Amino acid sequence: MTEKATLLTVYKLLPQTNCGECGEVNCMTFASSLLERKKIVKDCKPLFQDAKYRAQAAKLADLVAPPVREIVLGVGERAVKIGGKQVVYRHDLTYHNPTAIAIDVSDKLGDAEIIDRVNRTEKFQFTHIGESLKLDAIALRAASGDPQRFAQAVALVAKGSSLPLILCSLDPAALRLAVEQKGVYERRPMLYAATKKNWKDAGALAKQYSCPIVAFSPGDLSELKALAKTLRAMGNEEIVIDPGLWTQGPLLKSSVENLEMLRRSAIQKKDKDLAYPIMAVPAVTWIGESPDPKAAAYKESYMASLLLTRFADIIIMHSLDVWALLPVVNLRQGVYTDPRKPVAVETGLKVIGNPNETSPVLLTTNFALTYYTVASDLEATGVTCHLLVLNTEGLSVESSVAGGQFNAAGVKDLVASSNVESKAKHRKLVIPGMAARLSGEIEDLTKWEVMVGPKDSSQIKEYLDKFWNESKMP
Amino acid sequence: MIPMSEREPSDVAKKLLELAEKFGQIELENVQVVVEELTLQLQPTIAATRGVAALQPSAAKPMDRLLEAEFVKPLEVYPGQVAEVQLGATRSEGGTRSVAVRIGGARVPPFYSFEGANPNRPAFAMDVFDMPLTLPKAIRQHYEGVMDDPAAWAKKSVREFGADIISFNLISTDPGLKNTGAEDAAQTVRDVLNAVDVPIIIGGSGNKEKDPVVLEKAAEAAHGERVLLNSVSTDTDYKRVVKAALEHGHSVVAFTPMDINNQKKLNRLLLDAGLPKDRLVIDPTTAALGYGIEYSISLLERIKLAALKGDPELQMPILSAASNAWGAREAWMKTEELGPREYRGPLWETVTGLTMMMSGADLFMISHPATVRVLRGLVDSLFGIGETDQKIEDWITAIE
């Protein structure tokens, strides 16, 4: 059984001189940062510059490298990392590097249309739970069959956008013409694709310009493995594998099986020849003459969503319809949330309905599930109130009361910072039933009267009807 | 000899490097470089995963043929198995359903069909309510005219929309709504049973005190039909419901709010109370897409894996309320910039349901007909049924 990367096993392979060149105070903290993926192995300069550490350096790189290689797509600010997965199931750790979403642009389109599509891709943005959900790359398709046109289109996009690029053509000569343009090769575009027919030239091109390269072998995993292995032997390191995606019929079944088998091989069986990020192309739902745009977009959307829970590290989509992309980016956000960290919402004073100064003031935590459940119950039952959201580090009421994150001092600070005293004439605070044990303390510190509400937010309306009497407000 | 002055500096560098690459080392004598401005960039750190530095665009190692490689299927063996539950009883079994539906029985993780065949397909139940309620337009438009009549509503769902099962929810029994009595509610159950011949799930209103009473009476009214009583939890009178289930031949849903330990405890309690293992379905909670779905994903995956690895307290089929997706504002809000909600809504429910299905859910409660249609089609494909002539090898040129 291969050794696991832990604080000590990593530490043992470091120089242990606590020299500080990596920017950490000592080797132990560097080991910790390395495991948290805040630092990379090569940040330890002595390890790689001093001859006596050669063996260790190699061992360390091997030990901490994720079983699925991490690849950087593109350059500069918009560069995006893909792969780097450590586990098959997110509950075993977390998934790193959200699936990159590339939008395709055909070189058959006119220049203005190309620019429009690129702009729309760049502009796509939604904020959800405090995070900005965006698209990641452009995949240019050599659909015209004319290498000159393809090269032109590529140059045009490279000039107008800083998004990472994927150049799609099975003709290596066309790829070469496109890559060898100033302003393009510097961007290290991903090359799609090396196949059993063109791997020699495609592989050489990729190596020459240090471009990541995709091995494409639809439906044949042995051939895919051979391609990846060969590309690696040629000197390519940044390889992506595309086992092919059928979105209809029994071949959809084998497509899903292939994704599952590839990921399991890389992570559980530690197959080095397949230790690469996986690409899938849900855009194939658009294949055919005049597909119904709504139907194709609809299908592409749920296919892309399926791929997010079946190990795709990068996908190419065709639709730019907001309604079709929205579920995909939302699901991606959820799937790539670190399950070890509780999800929190913004703290402060929220309103439910249209409260005035005599409306009740309720208190809840900033654990996303708690907050949304409470807010939704209140809205559904027609309650109008002020809702104070306390920072409990994203923990639920029960956990945070037990762990101390939900405490009277925090409530006092929240009352002050939220300025709720200017919004409500009264000084009565309704706290969740599970926080009953803090009622006295909260009263002492805030000088408000505390009412202990129900444990379940679905019963708040009933509770308020019974105990909250607005006419008795001062 | 390279006339340096006649070339671009980058060309010069390139040429020099090509030569160096070819011969391993080149030497230049009596070099003089005269420049107006020369910028040298020292980069101490290049991102580790990058390939060779640009100064060395070295050629690939030449290979004349593909290396040999054989892909071996990474198979696992699972000591455990999920129980199978039958919904609905046919005439020969003492009921009046025309066909029974079996769920569960998984021997391998969901859709890991390369290592085994799971015996049953996911099944889809459509929501029917015992009183009209406010539903998003995308759903409502399909049920105009039948929302006043549960029997008609159920009929339409089966005949027009292909529901395998009807999920009939007695929400009017909620003291906060109509406070319908258990006896009256039981009557509507009989009406629905007479209207359709598919298995049914009977849901309460969610009121913890009243539901056991309502479900007890409903169980009586549905005697012999092998319905699924939805649901009990650790803070309801589950014993009462189990008793009714045993007396009248039904199955029970054990609901817990996203807590695997609580689920195991509840399952234990129900089995101890005498409920047979093949009469128990679990609902660990489905959170809507965008509102915590990831919790459900990991919960279901953990449950399925634990069951397959042999944990007897989690070897039950899983129910997913995919229609919870409609609680997300993105599903029903009329917002221009989010695009037309007639697509957005059902798609939201579809993605929620699909995600739960891939995570291990066996039985679904769904509101929109399009969701049923799409998911059923997907299941066909995933079970290898159907045909296709989709050619993807040339997708680059085949998309318009």
Next chain:
Amino acid sequence: MPEKKCDPSELRAETQPALDQSKFPMDIGEMYEGERIRKPDLYAEFGGVDIPEKFELVLVRPMEEVQDGRVEVVGPDLPKLQIGGAYPLGILIEVSGSKLDRDIEGVLERRVHYFTNYIEGVMHVNQRTDVWIRISKKSFERGMKSLAWVGRALILLFKRSLPIVEKIQVTFFTDPAKIEERLREAVKVYNARDERARGLTEEEVDAFYSCVLCQSFAPSHVCIITPNRMGGCGSISWFDARASSNVDPKGPNFPVMKGDCLDSVKGIYTGVNKVVQDRSLGAVQQISLHSLFDHPHTSCGCFESIAFYVPEVDGVAIVHRDFKGPTVNGLTFSTMAGHTSGGTQNEGFLGMAIEYMRSTKFIQADGGWKRVVWMPQQIKDRLKEAIPTGMRDLIATENDAKTAGELKEFLKSKNHPVIERWAELEKAEKEPVPETGREVPPETLPALIPAGLEIPAVGGGFKIILKNAKITAERVIIKREDSRK
């Protein structure tokens, strides 16, 4: 609310518990748990800082010795007290049940605190001989005019939550003469209990107990609780787990038969390993109960403290949750907690309860207290009696050393026993590391990139700009740098 008359003298004969909550003059419920009774609303209080005679004791008695539902007040009752006054009080709760034994007394006693707080108008703080109770004017005026009502509420709550308590009687001592005698007896009971708890060893029992309460957060984690090893959260002792297992055999605590002892120093048992394998669904194969190194015990995440290895001094340091800021190895509690939690076995790191440091078997496989080199002042003070006298001054705190270097100096100056291990370490280090002759991978050398072939810098770097320059060289060598020769 109409006043309920309650004459203490009548209650002496009471044998039927009033289990009907609606008959109580005051309300009872968990919502009152945090209720405070402040001076303006204070009717009277018992115990507290200025009153030395107070105690609260639960005793398990034989069935025939307990009169179920009996409540008695020995001495003056509430109406006789002065408003706002403070008085001595002894509470004696006697219980019996076929599943109860004396070891459960402490567990039941802890419940008295919670149950008393559930009573509207009654506030309860601390336990044993520190107990402090306040009665509110409001509840008194509403009809709670006798301590007997508190007794009846306790009976109701005990019976409702703990069916294994089959019979229960409550006696309040407010007569100072009677309290003194009872207090002496109570103290004897507490001491005997503590001694028994401390004295009991793993060797003397057949079964340990498991706890899977936090498995929701860490699926592969199970805590093994022995008389010498408390659960990592610090809330559950072997006695507590045993009691809980008896009360709810299907709950989170269940017995773990020891099986064969494979290593008594490390604490490796076949029975334990089997349970750990089963419960973690194969993720964890084996654990040592008393070692940081060889297959350490796993943790979920709610442990109170961490014992961690400091390689520079070959010693073990300790940090607790309340300690903010970096420890002697540069990492904070929360950073190390991240590496130690989630049910993983992390050699050199162990999440533990603070009470575990009082155990006679505390990391005995690694040298116990003799191996401990650093710990925060706060817990050093708290655990003073647990640390062997000779070691107390040899263990550094954050005031003595903040880095491994400083720690090494400190330990040398104090002649800490761990120094003996250093001689062996140094011997090992002197062996030369064999060279492999591998070249440094090219991507690590600083890259000189002429302006035309720019790659946008990642991770910093500098530009050297030469203006109007003339560079002359006799020779310029451009060499291909890789392992191909």
